[in-house]
Amino acid sequence: MRWIRPLSARTGESAAVIGAKAHGLVTLHRLGLPVPAGFVVTTEACRAFLRDGRLPGGLADELASAVRDLEAATGRRFGGPGTPLAVSVRSGAGVSMPGMMHTVLNLGLTAEAAAGLAAETGDVRFAEDSRRRFLASLAAATGDARLAIPGDPAAQLELAVRTVFASWDTPRARTYRELHDIPHDLGTAVIVQAMVYGNRDGRSGTGVAFSRDPTTGENTPFGDVLFGHQGEDVVSGRSLTLPLRELAGREPAVWAALAGALRRVERHYRDACYAEFTFQAGELWMLQVRPGGLTGGAAVRVATELAGEGLISRREALLRVSPQQLRHVRTPRLAASARAAVVARGVGACPGVASGRVATSTEAAVRMAASGPVILVRPETSPHDMRGLAAAAGIVTARGGPASHAAVVARSMGKPAVVGVAGLVVGAGSVTAGGRIIEEGALVTIDGSGGEVALGSAPVSTDEAGPHLRRLLAWADDVSGGDPAGDEAARLAAAHAALRTP
Amino acid sequence: MSGLPGTGLPGIEHGAVLLHTLRCAGWCAVERLAVATGLDEATTESELIDLAVAGLVTRTSGAFAAWGLTDAGRAANAERIAAELESAGTRPALLAAFERFLVLNPELLDLCAAWQLRPVDGVLTANDHSDPSYDARVVARFEDLDRRAEAVCADLAGALPRFGRYRVRLAEALGRARAGERRYLADGTASYHAVWAELHEDLLVTLGIPR
Numbered sequence: 001m002r003w004i005r006p007l008s009a010r011t012g013e014s015a016a017v018i019g020a021k022a023h024g025l026v027t028l029h030r031l032g033l034p035v036p037a038g039f040v041v042t043t044e045a046c047r048a049f050l051r052d053g054r055l056p057g058g059l060a061d062e063l064a065s066a067v068r069d070l071e072a073a074t075g076r077r078f079g080g081p082g083t084p085l086a087v088s089v090r091s092g093a094g095v096s097m098p099g100m101m102h103t104v105l106n107l108g109l110t111a112e113a114a115a116g117l118a119a120e121t122g123d124v125r126f127a128e129d130s131r132r133r134f135l136a137s138l139a140a141a142t143g144d145a146r147l148a149i150p151g152d153p154a155a156q157l158e159l160a161v162r163t164v165f166a167s168w169d170t171p172r173a174r175t176y177r178e179l180h181d182i183p184h185d186l187g188t189a190v191i192v193q194a195m196v197y198g199n200r201d202g203r204s205g206t207g208v209a210f211s212r213d214p215t216t217g218e219n220t221p222f223g224d225v226l227f228g229h230q231g232e233d234v235v236s237g238r239s240l241t242l243p244l245r246e247l248a249g250r251e252p253a254v255w256a257a258l259a260g261a262l263r264r265v266e267r268h269y270r271d272a273c274y275a276e277f278t279f280q281a282g283e284l285w286m287l288q289v290r291p292g293g294l295t296g297g298a299a300v301r302v303a304t305e306l307a308g309e310g311l312i313s314r315r316e317a318l319l320r321v322s323p324q325q326l327r328h329v330r331t332p333r334l335a336a337s338a339r340a341a342v343v344a345r346g347v348g349a350c351p352g353v354a355s356g357r358v359a360t361s362t363e364a365a366v367r368m369a370a371s372g373p374v375i376l377v378r379p380e381t382s383p384h385d386m387r388g389l390a391a392a393a394g395i396v397t398a399r400g401g402p403a404s405h406a407a408v409v410a411r412s413m414g415k416p417a418v419v420g421v422a423g424l425v426v427g428a429g430s431v432t433a434g435g436r437i438i439e440e441g442a443l444v445t446i447d448g449s450g451g452e453v454a455l456g457s458a459p460v461s462t463d464e465a466g467p468h469l470r471r472l473l474a475w476a477d478d479v480s481g482g483d484p485a486g487d488e489a490a491r492l493a494a495a496h497a498a499l500r501t502p
Numbered sequence: 503m504s505g506l507p508g509t510g511l512p513g514i515e516h517g518a519v520l521l522h523t524l525r526c527a528g529w530c531a532v533e534r535l536a537v538a539t540g541l542d543e544a545t546t547e548s549e550l551i552d553l554a555v556a557g558l559v560t561r562t563s564g565a566f567a568a569w570g571l572t573d574a575g576r577a578a579n580a581e582r583i584a585a586e587l588e589s590a591g592t593r594p595a596l597l598a599a600f601e602r603f604l605v606l607n608p609e610l611l612d613l614c615a616a617w618q619l620r621p622v623d624g625v626l627t628a629n630d631h632s633d634p635s636y637d638a639r640v641v642a643r644f645e646d647l648d649r650r651a652e653a654v655c656a657d658l659a660g661a662l663p664r665f666g667r668y669r670v671r672l673a674e675a676l677g678r679a680r681a682g683e684r685r686y687l688a689d690g691t692a693s694y695h696a697v698w699a700e701l702h703e704d705l706l707v708t709l710g711i712p713r
Contacts, residue, residue, distance in 0.1 A: 143605070171650065172609040175643045179616045295625045308703065322623035351628075362528070366566045383699050384528035386691060387566050402626075403615035405607070405699055411618040411628075412689040 003045040004062045006069070007193070017042050019189030026288045031268055033261050033286050038087070039066045041161055043094060046187030049165040055158065063157055066192070074194050080113035082381035083120055086195040089129030089160040091167060093188040096290075099401075100176050101167040101188060102141035104160045105230055106134035106195055106198030107154040108153040121200070129199055133230060135200045141167070157192070164190045185388030195284040198230045198278040201253060205279055206231045209244055211262040212272040215450040216336070216464065217277070221245075221262050224422075231278060231287065241300050241422050265289050270311045271320075272302045275285040296328035296449070299463030304468045307475075314475045315499055321472065321488040323496070329469060330462050334447040338458035344433035346396070349407035350450040354416040355445040355457045358438055360426050362388030366439070369396030375444055379426050381406040389413065394446045396453055398424035412471035416448030420423075509629065516541060516549045518665075520577045521558060521571065526704040527691075529568035534691050538700070540667065557655045583708055592661040593709070599657035600705045606651055607702065613647060614688040614695045616640050631684070644687065644694065648676050662708070 005011050005018055009030045015023040019116070022040040029035055041059070048056035067078050067085075076085035084110040084458035091101035109117065109131045118127035138156070139145050141163045150156050167173065168188045177184055198206035209223035227250070248255040258277060261284070265273045269291035276288040294302055299321055307317040331354045356373035359365035365376045365388035372375070376392035378385060380399040389395060389409050395417040397406045402419065410417035425432040429440045433453060438444065445458035463469075469488070476495035477484055509555065516539075517639040523538050524530060532550070536543045550569050556576035562568055571579070587593055617640050620629045631637055658665035675694040678686040688695045706713060 171647070172612065175609055175612060178639055178643055179612075180621065201651070292624075313503040322625070324625055324627065327627075328625060366562070366564070369566075372562065380713070382528075383526065383696065383703050386527075386696075387529045387568060391566055402619075403611035405611075408611065408614040408618065408688055408695055411615075412693075412695075 001062045001065070003042055003056060003059045004066050005040050005042060006066075006270055007035065007040055008167035013042075016094045016186075017044065017189075019043060019092030019191070020096060020290065020313055021090065021288055022189055022191050025191070027268065028261075028265070028286050028289055031256075031261075031264050033264065034257075034284055036088075036193040036196050036287070037070055037284055038191060040069070040092070041190040041192070043187040043189050046165045046168060046189065047185065049162070050169060050187060055165075059161075060154075060158060063161070064154060067154070067157070070192075070194060076194070078108050078430060079110055079277060082116050084108065084113035086115045086117075086134070087134035087157070087192050088195055089157070089164060090191045090193075090308075091164045091188045092191050093168070094186055094218055096181050097176055097180075097182070099168075100173040101164060103231075104134070104135075104137045104141050104163070106154050107138070107160055109134045110151055110153060113153070119256075123201070124129065126200060130195075132198065133199075135242060138163075157483060161190050161192075164188065183448065193287075196278045196280045196283075198226070198280065198300070199228055200280045202228060203279075203282045204228060205251075206246060207241070207247070207277055209258060209262060209275050209277065210272065211266045211296075212294070212298070212302055212357075214272075214298055215333075215452070217294060217298035217305070217468070219305060221259055231276065232410075248479075251279060251282060253282060254279045265291075266276045267311070270306065275432045296331065297333070297469070300324050300329055300465045300472055301468040302473050315479070317472065318476055318479065318492070318495050321492065321501060323463065323493040326469075326489045326492055327467050328345070328449075329488075332460050332462050333449055333464050334445065334452055334454060335342060335459040335461035336464060338445070338454050341454040341456055341458055342452045343436055343438070343455055344396075344421045344424055344453040346418045346424070346451045346453070347402055347404050348447065348449045349404075349417040349419045350410040350415060351449040352414075353458075353460045354448050356393045357441050358431060358444055359388065359392065360431060360440050362386075362391075364388075364390045364440060375446060377424070377431050378406070381409065382405065389415075394448070395419075395426070396421060396446055398422075398426060410448075416446055418446050418448060418451045418453055421451075421453065508630065516545060516556075517553055518579075520549055521553065521575055522583065522664075522704075524559060524569060524571050525576060525583075525707055527572040527700050529562070529566075530691075531568050535569065536693055538671070540670070584710070587662065587708060589699075590662060596658065596661040596705075597709060599654055599661060600709060602654045602657070603651075603702070603705060603707060606647060607698075608696055609647055609649075610695070613640060613644055616643075617688050622636045637684070641684075641687075642678070644676060648694075658705075662670065665701075665704070668697060668701045668704075702713065 002308045004011055005200045007025050018040045025035050044487040045056055076083045078085045085415045086106045089104040089107055099351045114127045114131040118124040139147050198204050205227040206223035209221055212219050213222040223244035225244050225247050271291040272294055273289055273291050274293055278285050293356045303317040303320045306312045307314050327349050331351045356375040357366050359374045364387050365374045368374045369391040373393035375394045376388045376394045380397050395406055398421050400419045404419050407419050431438050443456050445454045473491050476491045480494035519539050532543055532547050536546045559569055618629055619626045625686050655669040675686045686693050
């Protein structure tokens with residue numbers, strides 16, 4: 001086939017052709033890990049679409065043929081009615097562009113197919129929930145809430161592929177590429193996979209996992225899991241996720257399989273990894289993997305420990321940490337001894353640690369700030385909260401990401417902020433986080449790097465990576481003959497220079 | 503009473519304008535209200551005192567002294583705004599323009615974040631503005647977005663003329679940033695980000711859409 005490649009261990013294409021996400025899925029196949037059957041439409045097809053304004057000739061036939069292969073592999077029928085096959089349609093460019101492009105889930109669940117799924121599973125609510133999610137995700141992807149969705153599943157698939165291709169060229173995606181030095185002519189691949197349903201039953205769910213704690217670098221899997229839901233609910237922060245380790249108690253077989261998979265991908269990439277997964281009726285499926293991405297003290301700890309485990313050389317450990325990273329190592333963080341007091345986690349939006357009394361409104365923040373530092377806790381912020389933001393020592397919001405109103409204002413004021421704390425409910429005079437009620441006026445401490453909210457006045461440290469940092473810098477001095485009393489970033493930079501000299 | 507600067511509108515009462523600005527921008531000091539409305543500070547303060555006598559606004563003292571709406575002020579504004587949209591008969595046009603605003607909104611927020619943070623060696627780092635080429639790229643994207651926002655603002659003002667004031671304030675913020683006062687992009691209450699957030703709030707309030 002010209003425009004489509006199967007997702008299998010034998011697929012030999014580069015990330016430039018099939019995209020980074022599909023490339024990771026091929027790696028998972030090669031490692032013998034469970035990946036839903038599927039195929040990928042290449043970036044070349046996207047470039048043809050962007051050039052000509054329509055799908056390239058022959059692609060429709062290739063899609064039909066690839067779907068037939070998928071039907072054969074899964075023993076299901078696209079569009080049903082009996083044992084219906086539904087697919088996910090995801091973007092996947094050669095370079096990461098988080099949040100810029102869309103995903104369509106449960107595609108192929110026509111009204112007829114949904115009825116077939118209900119009959120097959122004996123669960124009408126599950127089938128209807130899945131169809132509703134399909135309609136909503138396709139409408140969101142096309143940006144047209146009044147879209148007439150075709151009844152024919154093949155036409156649905158073509159529409160979804162066109163929509164993902166077109167999303168490459170939205171002004172917002174163009175802006176992202178301009179700011180991140182990504183060429184405009186790369187295009188995105190489209191990954192089509194048989195659905196696995198995280199919303200299937202109580203033994204199903206979805207989650208994200210790091211092979212090592214991204215805050216500290218500690219060698220223990222870390223992440224979020226959400227029972228009975230599909231992937232977009234975790235990423236959107238709309239639902240209450242649980243710490244990943246809850247999986248060990250509720251689904252020990254899934255936990256064991258996931259922990260094993262994370263170890264295996266780490267060995268392969270010789271680095272800490274990030275993964276997305278779904279489990280359906282107690283069975284694990286891997287949906288995405290990518291190496292690296294840890295920063296600051298966590299990056300230092302992972303590099304030195306990987307060298308200690310013999311996975312990488314000391315030379316490589318040194319090169320994995322940029323002198324720039326060391327600037328972040330000394331940012332004040334919650335001390336390790338405060339971890340037990342952490343009651344909620346979100347996204348760190350402005351680094352630094354702040355302690356203060358919880359205020360749930362701007363009025364309360366202004367009033368309470370007269371007698372000591374205040375942490376303003378809001379569902380999200382708007383211009384109405386400007387006075388509260390000005391009065392507060394730190395900011396926490398339930399909704400929003402690193403570009404939300406609260407995040408932008410907090411950074412402009414240089415105040416530690418944690419945004420997007422899933423499951424945080426702000427009531428009148430109290431907040432609920434992690435199942436606990438925190439009254440207005442209670443003392444909390446927030447860490448705007450790691451995104452943690454801890455009860456009480458928690459201890460702060462600027463040396464969390466201390467022993468690991470000292471070990472790495474000793475290696476740096478060995479390489480460069482550098483001065484152990486010198487500036488930390490300069491010592492590492494000297495080692496990099498020595499290692500790069502042929 | 504003269505009109506509201508930037509809208510070319512005669513006959514809008516200053517008091518009503520101030521009341522609505524407080525509803526969209528939250529508690530404000532006189533200086534900020536004057537900038538937002540385009541009125542001078544003396545007029546603004548005198549109008550606020552009249553509104554306070556009527557029980558529609560109140561003033562707090564202390565470190566964060568500011569004027570804000572009373573419940574009666576909020577109710578009076580809500581009634582007026584609803585009647586205004588009703589009599590203009592332009593709800594569908596305003597709603598359509600609001601949907602186009604919502605397409606631009608995440609991109610504007612991305613740009614503000616990109617102005618404050620930039621990836622250095624793969625790590626998101628506070629932008630110390632030491633790289634003029636990066637900053638120039640962000641400003642160029644602001645200008646590109648602003649051209650598209652101008653068209654949306656024109657549609658909004660076509661539906662309700664008072665929205666024309668936001669176009670004036672956005673253009674002023676971008677103009678000052680372009681002239682070197684870069685804090686007018688994402689810092690402070692007269693920045694592009696702050697004016698944009700007030701416009702967002704105004705649209706939600708005017709259309710009666712909850713957050």
